[in-house]
Amino acid sequence: MFRVLLFDLDGTLIQVDMRVFVKEYFRHLGMHLSPVIDPQQLKEHLGYATQQMIFNQDPEKTNREVFWEVFLDRVELPLDLLEPLIDEFYQHKFKNLKPFTRCKPEARAVMDRAEGLNFELVLATNPVFPSSAIYQRMQWGKVDRYDYSLVTTYENMHFCKPNPQYYLEILDKVGADPGECLMIGNDVDDDLCAAEVGIKTYLVEDFLINRHERPFEADYRGSLKELPDFLEEVAGASRRT
Numbered sequence: 001m002f003r004v005l006l007f008d009l010d011g012t013l014i015q016v017d018m019r020v021f022v023k024e025y026f027r028h029l030g031m032h033l034s035p036v037i038d039p040q041q042l043k044e045h046l047g048y049a050t051q052q053m054i055f056n057q058d059p060e061k062t063n064r065e066v067f068w069e070v071f072l073d074r075v076e077l078p079l080d081l082l083e084p085l086i087d088e089f090y091q092h093k094f095k096n097l098k099p100f101t102r103c104k105p106e107a108r109a110v111m112d113r114a115e116g117l118n119f120e121l122v123l124a125t126n127p128v129f130p131s132s133a134i135y136q137r138m139q140w141g142k143v144d145r146y147d148y149s150l151v152t153t154y155e156n157m158h159f160c161k162p163n164p165q166y167y168l169e170i171l172d173k174v175g176a177d178p179g180e181c182l183m184i185g186n187d188v189d190d191d192l193c194a195a196e197v198g199i200k201t202y203l204v205e206d207f208l209i210n211r212h213e214r215p216f217e218a219d220y221r222g223s224l225k226e227l228p229d230f231l232e233e234v235a236g237a238s239r240r241t
């Protein structure tokens with residue numbers, strides 16, 4: 001049955017309210033870049049460039065390329081001025097956002113069990129961030145030490161959630177059929193849309209997000225705590241078949 005597990009990160013493996021987190025992220029980055037750009041303008045440009053990256057349908061451009069193209073066009077500052085400053089932010093200041101997240105001990109129990117049962121692991125976090133921002137959050141949640149065959153970042157992906165193309169790109173990268181994969185996440189829009197390409201879904205209800213309060217269907221649902229036993233059952237079922 002399932003061979004590959006796709007895990008969402010924020011709100012699934014780590015406890016974080018992304019509305020608060022993104023607000024703080026913009027605020028911290030705004031302070032850091034304030035010598036060269038007005039923080040309010042930065043916020044607007046970041047928001048716009050992120051939106052364009054999420055809407056992008058061009059398979060030739062990575063998310064990073066889309067982001068920078070739009071962002072540089074808006075801020076009217078050169079890349080060689082901005083990039084070192086932004087790198088410095090991720091290296092030294094992004095860690096100040098850690099207090100807005102919390103580690104979930106159940107997440108390690110899930111990942112330990114998944115690894116023990118020999119599932120292939122994919123960290124299918126929305127690739128709107130550079131890898132350093134993603135790996136730091138994985139560290140904060142203590143889920144960085146697992147052997148992922150893919151961690152989706154804005155450098156290596158060409159689409160974002162909830163675009164079904166994002167899931168097709170993962171299938172292509174790991175060489176899996178949709179029927180072999182299970183997407184595990186907390187977001188009705190971003191994670192359950194994996195079903196559109198034939199991937200089964202497990203909705204983690206601990207911090208369920210349903211922005212548009214729309215009716216939805218998940219193949220499976222439950223808490224993160226219940227997931228290790230569920231994986232055990234699923235692995236057992238595939239051994240029997």
Ligand SMILES: [Mg+2]
Pocket residue numbers: 008009010011012185186187
């Ligand atoms: Mg999430």
